[in-house]
Amino acid sequence: MKTQPEVPTPDQNKSSRRRFVGTLSAASATVMVHSSVAKAEEQVELRLAVIGAGGRGTGAINDSLTANAGVKLVAAADLYRNKCMNLRSAMTRRHPDKVDLPDARIYEGLDGYKHILDDPDIDVVLLTTSPGFRPYHLLEAAQAGKHVFAEKPTCVDPAGYRICLQADALARKNGTAIVTGTQYRRQTNYVGAIEQIRAGAIGDIVGAMTRYCSNGIWYRGRQEGMSDAEYQLYNWMHFIWLSGDQICEQAVHNIDVMNWVMDGPPETAYGSGGRFTRPEDSEMWDNMAIDYEYPGGRLVSFMCRQIPNTQSDNGNVIYGTAGTCYIAAGNGGSRITDRSGKEIWRMEGSIGEAYQQEHKDLIDSIRNGQPIVELKQTADSSLTAVMGRLAAYTGQRVTWEFVTEKSQLDLFPKNLSWDADMPEPRFAIPGETKLI
Numbered sequence: 001m002k003t004q005p006e007v008p009t010p011d012q013n014k015s016s017r018r019r020f021v022g023t024l025s026a027a028s029a030t031v032m033v034h035s036s037v038a039k040a041e042e043q044v045e046l047r048l049a050v051i052g053a054g055g056r057g058t059g060a061i062n063d064s065l066t067a068n069a070g071v072k073l074v075a076a077a078d079l080y081r082n083k084c085m086n087l088r089s090a091m092t093r094r095h096p097d098k099v100d101l102p103d104a105r106i107y108e109g110l111d112g113y114k115h116i117l118d119d120p121d122i123d124v125v126l127l128t129t130s131p132g133f134r135p136y137h138l139l140e141a142a143q144a145g146k147h148v149f150a151e152k153p154t155c156v157d158p159a160g161y162r163i164c165l166q167a168d169a170l171a172r173k174n175g176t177a178i179v180t181g182t183q184y185r186r187q188t189n190y191v192g193a194i195e196q197i198r199a200g201a202i203g204d205i206v207g208a209m210t211r212y213c214s215n216g217i218w219y220r221g222r223q224e225g226m227s228d229a230e231y232q233l234y235n236w237m238h239f240i241w242l243s244g245d246q247i248c249e250q251a252v253h254n255i256d257v258m259n260w261v262m263d264g265p266p267e268t269a270y271g272s273g274g275r276f277t278r279p280e281d282s283e284m285w286d287n288m289a290i291d292y293e294y295p296g297g298r299l300v301s302f303m304c305r306q307i308p309n310t311q312s313d314n315g316n317v318i319y320g321t322a323g324t325c326y327i328a329a330g331n332g333g334s335r336i337t338d339r340s341g342k343e344i345w346r347m348e349g350s351i352g353e354a355y356q357q358e359h360k361d362l363i364d365s366i367r368n369g370q371p372i373v374e375l376k377q378t379a380d381s382s383l384t385a386v387m388g389r390l391a392a393y394t395g396q397r398v399t400w401e402f403v404t405e406k407s408q409l410d411l412f413p414k415n416l417s418w419d420a421d422m423p424e425p426r427f428a429i430p431g432e433t434k435l436i
C-alpha cells in the first residue's frame with residue numbers, strides 16, 4: 001500500500017475510498033500497526049449517519065464528531081424529517097467542517113433508514129431510535145456491512161435478544177464493529193473500581209445493591225390526527241414493545257454494571273413492583289424491586305423507581321468479605337472502604353468523557369483493523385433487565401435459562417405501519433400476566 005495515495009479524480013474518489021475502508025475493516029492487526037498504513041488511514045474519512053435523530057441521536061453524533069478527527073456526518077433518518085433538520089442545524093453550528101448533510105440524504109418515515117443501509121458510501125451508522133427497533137436495525141446494519149454504534153438497551157424481549165446474537169455473530173464474521181451505549185464501561189472511575197475489586201481490594205464479593213430511583217420521565221400526549229401506531233411511536237417510553245419499561249430503558253445501565261462486576265448474567269430473578277402515578281394509557285410501572293441471584297449464591301438487590309417528589313438515588317454498592325465499594329452514577333465518583341468504614345481508595349470520573357470515549361474507541365477500532373464487537377455483552381444485560389421485568393410483571397421466579405432458551409415472548413407488532421390500529425394498551429398485573 002502506498003504511503004501517499006494519489007489524489008483521486010471525482011469518479012475514482014468513491015470507489016477507492018470504499019476499497020480502503022474495506023481494507024481497514026478486514027486488515028489484520030499486524031498489518032495495521034505498520035506505520036505507512038497508519039499514515040494513509042489518517043487520510044481516509046469515515047462517513048457517519050444517524051438513525052433516530054432525537055435527544056440521544058444528537059448527543060451521540062456530537063460526541064463522535066467531537067472525539068474523532070477525519071469523520072463526517074453525511075446522512076440522517078428519523079420518523080420525522082424536522083428532527084433531522086434540527087440535528088443538522090445543531091451539528092453545523094458546532095462542527096461546521098464535519099457536516100456534509102444535504103436534503104437529499106435526509107430520510108423520513110419508518111423505512112427511511114433503509115436508504116442509509118443501502119448507501120455504499122456510508123461507513124458507520126449510529127442506531128439511536130426507541131429501543132424496540134434496535135435488534136432489527138442491528139441485524140440489518142450488520143448484513144449491510146456497516147460499522148455500528150448502538151444505544152442501550154439493545155433488546156426489550158427474548159426474541160430481540162436472539163436477533164442481537166445473530167447480529168453479533170455476523171459482525172464478528174464480517175469484521176465490522178458494534179460498540180454500544182453502555183458508557184459506564186468506559187468511565188474511568190467505574191473501570192478503576194472494577195480493577196480494584198478484581199485485584200482483591202474488597203475480598204470476595206458476597207453481594208451488591210444497585211438503584212436507579214428518579215423523579216419521573218417525560219410523557220408525550222396524543223396529538224390530533226395521530227393513528228394508534230404514530231401515537232405509540234411518538235410517546236414510545238410508555239409502551240413496552242418500544243421501551244421495555246424503566247428497568248430496560250434506563251436502569252439497564254445499573255444492571256450492566258452488576259453483570260460486569262459479577263462477570264456474567266444472573267441465574268434467577270424474583271421481584272415485585274407496581275404503578276400509582278402513571279397516566280391512564282401508559283403501560284409502564286412506577287417502580288420495581290428485583291432480587292437477582294448470581295452464580296455462587298451472590299445476591300444483587302436492584303430497585304428502580306420514577307415517582308415525582310421522591311428521593312433520588314442512583315448508584316451501586318458492592319459488598320465484599322474485606323470491604324465495600326461504592327460507585328455513584330454520573331460524576332459521583334467511586335470509593336472503597338475497609339470493614340471498619342475507613343476509606344482506602346477513591347477515584348473521580350466524568351460521564352461526559354465516557355460518552356465521548358465510546359465513539360473514540362469505535363472509530364479507533366475501525367481504523368486499526370480490530371473492530372470492537374461488544375453487542376453480546378450489552379444484549380445479555382438488556383435481557384437481564386427483561387428477566388427482572390418478567391419476574392415482577394408475572395409474580396414468578398424467572399431463570400436465565402428460561403429467557404434465553406424457552407421464552408416465546410416477541411413484542412414487536414407484526415405488519416407495523418404508520419396508520420396501523422394497535423391493541424388497547426395494557427399494563428401487567430402479577431398473577432394474571434402470563435410468563436411466556
Ligand SMILES: NC(=O)c1ccc[n+]([C@@H]2O[C@H](COP(=O)([O-])OP(=O)(O)OC[C@H]3O[C@@H](n4cnc5c(N)ncnc54)[C@H](O)[C@@H]3O)[C@@H](O)[C@H]2O)c1
Pocket residue numbers: 051052053054055056057077078079080083109110111112113128129130131133151152153181182183233249250
Ligand atoms: N446512554 C445513555 O445514557 C442514553 C441517554 C439517553 C437515551 N439513551 C437511549 O437512546 C435511545 C433514544 O432515546 P432518546 O432520548 O434520544 O429518544 P428520542 O425520542 O428523543 O429520540 C428517538 C428518535 O428516534 C426516532 N425513531 C423512532 N423509530 C424510528 C425508526 N424506525 N426510524 C427512524 N427513526 C426512528 C424518533 O422519531 C425520535 O426522534 C433510547 O434507546 C434510549 O434508551 C441512552
